[in-house]
Amino acid sequence: MNITREQVDALNAVVTVAITKDDYKQKVDKVLENYRKTASIPGFRKGAVPMSLIHKQYGRAVLLEEVNKILQASLNDYLAKEKLDILGNPLPKITEDFDWDADDYSFEFELGLAPQFSVDLSAKNKIVKYKIVADDAMLDEQIERIQKQYGKLISKEKIEEGDDISGTFTNEEKGIDSTVNFTTAIFKDKKTAKKFIGKKAGDVVTVSTKGLFDDDHKLMDFLKLGHDDVHGLDVEIDFLIDEVNTSEKAELNQELFDKLFGEGVVTSLEQLKEKIKEDAELQFATQSDQKFLNDVTESLIENTKFDLPEAFLTKWLQSAGQAPLSIEEAEAEFKKSENGLRYQLIESKVLVENNLQITFEDLKAYTSEVIRKQMAQFGQMNPTDADVDGIVARVLSNKDEVKRLSEQVMSEKMLNLFKEKVKFKEKEVTYQDFIKEMYGE
Structure with a gap:
């Protein structure tokens, strides 16, 4: 057996595997003897x-099977030995007049090769990393929400200004069916708010989505629609009133502070605001980090230039999925997945060049942190190490969970690397301004 490679260009090669009778005869004879x-x-x-x-009944089938085994094993060994970084899988070149009655065979495979390129994380760019702050308006809103949540709920027959209204927004055409709670203060104009005054449970109020709120993004929350669906949305929606309540707000006293954060942790309104601000900005930091990671990813794809073996990959896509694709479908699929492939190559190079690896201790520590946060959400603020370790062990015994958590750990490592090496400008914004910046508005 002999394997040779012809380099077509930097991104394409053809490997020829020559198999002689001596390579397969003994194996074929052994299988046929067992058949006998x-x-x-x-x-x-x-x-x-x-x-x-x-031989007459089984010989050809056994020959094909044994030659194919030799072919696949030898090709895989060759690719590993030569350390060829290929894209997709080798594609066999079809020979119309292939002669299986011959003693020796020659098979050709097309290869798509990964490009050679460099990644410059420190290059100048226009990336902004946002520091999201909780402003006074947000803090006041949060405090009022807390007071209502821990206050006394009183049922009412008719709606008055400031009452809590529960019900469902619907619009059959747009598939809107969203159960929400709000007060009339959420609406942009007073005419809309007045439509609700005096109404009672069972009544239906019809409003227009156009200009309903001071920010169209609120439609995403109240109507459960996607970002692209709410902009320019101009339809009539019905609101079926289920309940009308008013809240007797809880007093901002030590009893409430202790309920929220534990005994003695917060002892004044100023400390309450500081705590709410700290917790909110911790959550905002996660969103800011995700946008930063996305922006760096887009920048690297845009600014890291290299060619791909497009013709090869398009041909490979025709047979790579469960159902074969036409050349037109494969070309469209390549265009759709090209940026994803480019980033996989970029990310792989970044990982190697910066020696980013995941150890079991990394995975265990990250999982432990996730478990502790989840337990805190259910009021278990100080679980024992033994309890946490037991849960971690059970989680890490699940292969799917290990894969999911490993991806999160690697994403965090990439984020920290980008923070360290990528040049960016920091910009302080409120959460509402961040939402506008994130969607380019």
Whole structure:
């Protein structure tokens, strides 16, 4: 057996695997001999079937199978030995007049090779990293929400200004069916708010989505629609009133502070605001980090230039999925997935060049942190190490969970690397301004 490679260009090569009779004959003969021992053919005793008949009935199928095994094993060994970084899988070149009656065979495979390129994380760019702050308006809103949540709820028959209203927004055409709670203060103009005054449970109020709120993004929350669906949305929606309540707000006293954060942790309104600000900005930091990671990713794809073996990959996509694709469908699929492939190559190079690896201790520590945060959400503020370790062990015994958590750990490592090496400008914004910046508005 002999394997040779012809370099077509920097991104394409053809590997030829030449297999001789000596490579496969012994294996084929052994399989056929086993067939002979077990074959049950009318007119012959078991084990006494003439080998010529076995060859005639099974010879071609066994030959194809054994040659294919040799072919695949030798090709895989060659790619590993030569350390060829290929994209997709080798594609066999079809030979119309291939002669299986010959003793020796030659098979050709097309290869798509990964490009050579460099990644400059420190290059100048226009990336902004946002520091999201909780402003006074947000803090006041949060405090009022807390007071209502821990206050006394009083049922009412008719709506008055400031009452809590529960019900469902619907619009059959747009598929809107969203159950929400709000007060009339959420609406942009007073005419809309007045439509609700005096209404009671069971009544339906119809409003227009156009200009309903001071920010169209609020439609995403109240109507459960996607970002692209709310802009320019101009339809009538019905609101079926389920309940009308008013809240007797809880007093901002030590009893409330202790309920919220534990005994003695917060002792004044100023400390309450500081705590709310701290917790909110911790959550905002996660969103800011995600946008930063996305922006760096887009910048690297845009600014890291290299060619891909497009013709090869398009051809490979035609047969890579469950159903074969036409050349037009494969070309469209390549265009759709091209940026994803480019980033996979960029990310792989960044990982290697910066020696980013995940150890079991990394995974265990990250999982432990996730578990502790989840337990805190359910009021278990100080679980024992033994309890946490037991849960971590159970989680890490699940292969799917290990894969998911490993991806999160690597994403965090990439984020920290980008923070360290990528040049960016920091910009302080409120959460509402961040939402506008994130969607380019």
